[in-house]
Amino acid sequence: MRLKPYFQLVRLPNVFTAAADSLSGWLLVGGLLVDADSWLPLVVASMAIYAAGIALNDVFDLELDRVERPGRPLPSGKVSKLFAVGLAVCLMAMGLMSASMVGVRPAIVAGGLITCVVAYDAGLRRTILGPELMGLCRGLNVFLGMSLAPQFGGPAAWTVAAAMTVFIVGVTWISRFETEVGRRAASASGLLLQSVGITALFGAGLSAESFPSPWTDRPSVPVLGIVILALVSSRILWASGRAVLEPRPETLQRAVKVGVLSLIWLHVGVLACVREPTSALAVAALWLPASLAARWIYST
Structure with missing residues (x-):
């Protein structure tokens, strides 16, 4: 059996970004890597629910994809619709059970995340609320990693989750018309929202003392973190800016x-x-499988 169509169905490269959300959330609120029995179920839940949502999205998009993306796994017949539905249901159940293993609050967050994913896939994605709901899914994914901390880590941690939410709203606005030409307004809105989210992340990075249990050896000016944010932000904004100038x-x-x-x-x-x-x-290590998979499997 060829596995590539099944990996394409769940957008395997993107699944690793879901793992980054929850693992980062866990670490931001003071969690430790040695406590794998706490963070690993959260990461598994994030990945499973994300993959389920992407598979379910293709189920609901099947007729549209027959016209616009006939080579994708479902319209091409490489994966059956029944299998895709069954896979999505199993992955969602797996995600909820995995989160439940470590507590009630993670289970509640995972349940909310599943609800948002299904609502998005089932029809809200085609409304004005679609990008906002997609962003909320990403924010809840970060919150899932924070769910074992008192008050979810407090306002500083919430800022990171909110920033990721806004950033993904921007990405989703760009993706809404990714098969069309000349839709500059949506791309410009996406670029603006991405910029807002990135700015909030810079603010969070510069206020590390507001996070729970800050490390005493943290430098007064976090040069490395700011440099990383600056480099990745420039790459993001360059790509999005080009999409605004040349919307194709x-x-x-x-x-x-x-x-x-x-x-x-x-x-x-x-x-x-x-x-x-x-x-x-630890989070950077997720880039390797994500980037390698992205060379082989599309991620949009």
Whole structure:
């Protein structure tokens, strides 16, 4: 059996960005890498629910994809619709059970995330609320990693989750018309929202003392974290800016791909500001499988 169509169905490269969300959330609120029995179920839940949502999205998009994207797994017949539905249901159940293993609050967040994912896929994505709901899914994914901390880590941690929410709203606005030409307004709105989210992340990185249990050896000026954020932000804004200036499928899809995969490095940048280097390195390690998979499997 060829696995590539099944990996394409769940957008395998993007699944690693979901892992970065929850792992980063756990580390930002003072969680430790050695406590794998706490963070690993949260990461598994994030990845499973994300993959389920993407598969379910293709189920609901099947008729549209027959026209616009006939080579995708479902319209091409490489994966059956029944299998895709079954996979989505199983992955959602797996995600909810995994989160439930470590507590009631993670289970509640995972349940809310699943509700938002289904609502988005089932029809709200085609409304004005679609990008906002997609962003909320990403924010809840970060909150899932924070769910074991008192008050979810407090206002500083909430700022990171909110920033990721706004950033993904921007990415989603760009992706809405990724198969069309000349839709400059949506791309410009997406670029603006991405900029707002990135600015908030810079603010969070510069206020590390507001996070729970800050590390005493953190430098007064987190140079490494700021440099990482600056580099990844410039790449994101360049790709999105080009999509605004030249709104065609190639530039739009490139901007979406860069935006989604750069999520890992946005998390790394914030962690490098707030936590000790090993925390940032742990999330950075997710870039390798994500980037390798992206060479083989599309991520938009």
